[in-house]
Amino acid sequence: MSYAVGxxxxxxxxxxxxxxxxxxxxGFVVLxxxxxxxxxxxxxxxxxxxxLTIGVYALIGVxxxxxxxxxxxxxxxxxxAFYNGMATGADWMSAASFIGMAGSLYFGGYGGLAFVLGWxxxxxxxxxxxxxxxxxxxxxxxxxxxxxxxxxxxxxxxAVIVLIMASFTYVVAxxxxxxxxxxxxxxxEYKLACFVGLIGILVCSLLGGMKAVTWTQVAQxxxxxxxxxxxxxxxxxKLTGVPIPQLMYGFALEKIEVLEKTLGVAQxxxxxxVDAKGQYSAxxxxxxxxxxxxxxxxxxxxxxxxxRYFTTPSxxxxxxxxxxxLFFIFxxxxxAPAYAAFAKLEVYQNLIGTPIDKLPGWVATWGRPGLAxxxxxxxxxxxxxxxxxxxxxxxxxxxxxxxEFRIHTDAIVLATPxxxxxxxxxxxxxxxxxxxxxxSTADGLLLAIANALSHDVYYKMIDPAADTKRRLVxxxxxxxxxxxxxxxxxxxxxxxxxxxxxxxxxxAASGLFAGLVLGIWWKRCGNAAGVWGVAAGxxxxxxxxxxxxxxxxxVKSAMSxxxxxxxxxxxxxxxxxxxxxxxxxxxxxxxxxxxxxQWIVGKMSEPASQDMQDFIDSIRVPAGEVKSIEGAAAH
Amino acid sequence: xxxxxxxxxxxxxxxxxxxxxWTILALWFFFSFVVHFFAPSLNGIRIxxxxxxxxxxxxxxxxxxxxxxFYNAKAxxxxxxxxxxxxx
Numbered sequence: 001m002s003y004a005v006g007x008x009x010x011x012x013x014x015x016x017x018x019x020x021x022x023x024x025x026x027g028f029v030v031l032x033x034x035x036x037x038x039x040x041x042x043x044x045x046x047x048x049x050x051x052l053t054i055g056v057y058a059l060i061g062v063x064x065x066x067x068x069x070x071x072x073x074x075x076x077x078x079x080x081a082f083y084n085g086m087a088t089g090a091d092w093m094s095a096a097s098f099i100g101m102a103g104s105l106y107f108g109g110y111g112g113l114a115f116v117l118g119w120x121x122x123x124x125x126x127x128x129x130x131x132x133x134x135x136x137x138x139x140x141x142x143x144x145x146x147x148x149x150x151x152x153x154x155x156x157x158x159a160v161i162v163l164i165m166a167s168f169t170y171v172v173a174x175x176x177x178x179x180x181x182x183x184x185x186x187x188x189e190y191k192l193a194c195f196v197g198l199i200g201i202l203v204c205s206l207l208g209g210m211k212a213v214t215w216t217q218v219a220q221x222x223x224x225x226x227x228x229x230x231x232x233x234x235x236x237x238k239l240t241g242v243p244i245p246q247l248m249y250g251f252a253l254e255k256i257e258v259l260e261k262t263l264g265v266a267q268x269x270x271x272x273x274v275d276a277k278g279q280y281s282a283x284x285x286x287x288x289x290x291x292x293x294x295x296x297x298x299x300x301x302x303x304x305x306x307x308r309y310f311t312t313p314s315x316x317x318x319x320x321x322x323x324x325x326l327f328f329i330f331x332x333x334x335x336a337p338a339y340a341a342f343a344k345l346e347v348y349q350n351l352i353g354t355p356i357d358k359l360p361g362w363v364a365t366w367g368r369p370g371l372a373x374x375x376x377x378x379x380x381x382x383x384x385x386x387x388x389x390x391x392x393x394x395x396x397x398x399x400x401x402x403x404e405f406r407i408h409t410d411a412i413v414l415a416t417p418x419x420x421x422x423x424x425x426x427x428x429x430x431x432x433x434x435x436x437x438x439x440s441t442a443d444g445l446l447l448a449i450a451n452a453l454s455h456d457v458y459y460k461m462i463d464p465a466a467d468t469k470r471r472l473v474x475x476x477x478x479x480x481x482x483x484x485x486x487x488x489x490x491x492x493x494x495x496x497x498x499x500x501x502x503x504x505x506x507x508a509a510s511g512l513f514a515g516l517v518l519g520i521w522w523k524r525c526g527n528a529a530g531v532w533g534v535a536a537g538x539x540x541x542x543x544x545x546x547x548x549x550x551x552x553x554x555v556k557s558a559m560s561x562x563x564x565x566x567x568x569x570x571x572x573x574x575x576x577x578x579x580x581x582x583x584x585x586x587x588x589x590x591x592x593x594x595x596x597x598q599w600i601v602g603k604m605s606e607p608a609s610q611d612m613q614d615f616i617d618s619i620r621v622p623a624g625e626v627k628s629i630e631g632a633a634a635h
Numbered sequence: 636x637x638x639x640x641x642x643x644x645x646x647x648x649x650x651x652x653x654x655x656x657w658t659i660l661a662l663w664f665f666f667s668f669v670v671h672f673f674a675p676s677l678n679g680i681r682i683x684x685x686x687x688x689x690x691x692x693x694x695x696x697x698x699x700x701x702x703x704x705f706y707n708a709k710a711x712x713x714x715x716x717x718x719x720x721x722x723x
Binding site: 113116117121123127132249250251252270271272285289292293315319320326333334337617621623624 | 655671684685686689697703708711721722723
């Protein structure tokens with residue numbers, strides 16, 4: 001019996017295959033634990049983790065190599081709902097979710113929960129508005145849908161532009177994540193680390209396209225969720241005696257609230273919509289809701305997520321698959337606030353007020369030059385021991401005060417294993433998990449970009465006569481080129497670009513959300529309306545994004561008719577906040593404009609042809625053929 | 636399996652599908668925005684140490700989203716089977 005990846009034997013035995021894989025991985029972790037116990041230095045353990053996990057992904061990639069168009073673009077439409085859910089989970093959860101989110105919650109408290117809500121609620125929209133209909137439509141890419149629904153290449157081209165803008169912004173952030181983790185654990189130079197990470201990404205996607213990415217993502221999900229849950233469980237057991245972090249951090253919140261009063265922290269961790277002084281702030285509330293809105297609609301518009309639902313065997317499984325996706329994402333997201341609460345409790349309870357010479361070992365480990373994630377900035381020369389202390393003035397009384405303690409967002413997840421007293425083997429596991437999260441998302445995004453270029457631009461618009469072999473070669477060459485450009489950009493931009501992720505959501509939502517929803521749910525909407533809707537939404541979003549970010553003072557003087565505009569120092573620039581709204585939520589301008597323009601043009605111009613309306617009826621019903629229409633001809 | 640629906644059946648099928656969509660969309664709106672609007676007041680209530688407003692944003696709404704997705708899949712499958720247009 002052969003178990004060729006993607007073959008029917010493989011599909012029928014998925015449970016057994018991935019159970020064996022998980023067992024082997026657990027054995028591997030135990031082995032590294034034994035090596036650590038025998039005294040092997042941690043740098044070598046770090047190399048073992050990173051190269052062995054990338055090796056496994058590469059092996060799956062090689063085993064999944066394919067010469068078939070349908071396997072390359074949509075994994076042969078054979079991925080069962082449950083496993084597609086896992087793959088979507090890995091595709092979705094990026095370095096920002098895995099490493100950054102708990103840190104944002106540590107600093108933002110309630111305010112940070114906008115990310116938890118925004119990055120989950122969008123799946124409800126995917127489930128009810130889009131996934132089943134896109135699966136029935138049954139082509140290869142999201143721009144395929146725009147091309148078919150809105151009559152040809154104008155809509156297709158616009159969709160490709162939006163897709164590339166959003167996905168490229170997002171993929172750069174992922175490669176930064178890969179670079180940061182690799183640099184940190186292997187002591188490699190950051191720019192070089194970006195290109196090492198790039199190899200990790202390419203080995204899985206280049207040979208097997210979507211098929212390879214799918215089965216690698218399932219493997220990556222298993223590693224990332226194990227790596228995320230173990231430290232939180234141990235931390236919960238250490239602090240509360242019960243190993244269920246998601247249930248027990250309520251008690252940590254209660255203790256934090258008491259300690260906040262003693263330590264004089266005005267902005268309570270769990271307090272909703274308060275400013276730095278602890279007062280109720282309407283601006284904080286509107287920012288919270290604006291961000292949730294943009295992240296949710298962005299979720300339902302990001303092509304690398306939507307295209308995962310092209311890979312299920314049926315419409316019914318596409319719907320089930322959305323629910324499973326959210327389930328697997330939920331497992332991580334409802335644990336993140338526990339990380340933040342436990343870390344904060346540990347800091348407030350056991351760290352602040354400790355004599356500097358009695359600080360726990362993890363402060364020195366994570367604070368040393370080269371990592372610089374934590375700092376105890378009491379003495380005047382603290383910056384020599386802890387680079388993060390630069391510019392902080394301590395009172396040199398030999399005791400750590402709250403305002404003398406510095407911690408970087410990334411340290412919350414990375415340092416928790418050591419705070420909980422776990423050996424290095426678990427710290428390495430967390431790094432491998434973070435790497436899996438960043439690699440899997442980067443894979444999905446690169447594939448979305450390369451597919452749009454090779455399928456939509458090259459095959460559909462430049463050379464429709466191209467044969468299979470040529471199409472796949474073009475696709476792989478483009479994947480390589482885009483990947484190298486992204487890695488180069490990531491290397492140049494450096495670390496602080498997580499705001500790019502939020503922009504990607506706003507761009508995707510402004511450009512694609514209205515076109516997708518109205519295309520399916522408003523049958524009479526004509527071609528011109530769709531084209532104008534996408535163009536207007538995207539242009540509005542990009543205008544406000546560029547203007548507020550790079551021309552803040554100009555926005556303040558020239559656009560004062562819009563109402564209150566503030567200038568805020570961010571990323572070394574004067575950024576304009578219109579109505580006090582942070583420009584990471586710039587989609588609140590683009591999304592309504594897209595709907596409004598598409599609706600007005602739709603009412604004024606010619607409605608969809610009878611053929612088009614029959615086509616829409618045919619994608620609304622799961623059974624039966626999809627009516628063929630210009631741009632949606634059989635592949 | 637692939638029985639073609641008459642225009643009347645199609646209208647009735649899409650009516651039921653739309654009703655399900657609007658119901659869940661309303662629930663989505665409630666759990667995404669409306670309930671969190673009251674977070675400052677809800678935080679006065681504590682369950683197992685969690686202030687309720689915080690809990691809703693950290694877990695409560697997420698569980699509701701999850702339930703909505705599974706319910707939508709189940710309810711839409713029932714509609715598909717009623718009209719004999721399921722693709723499985």
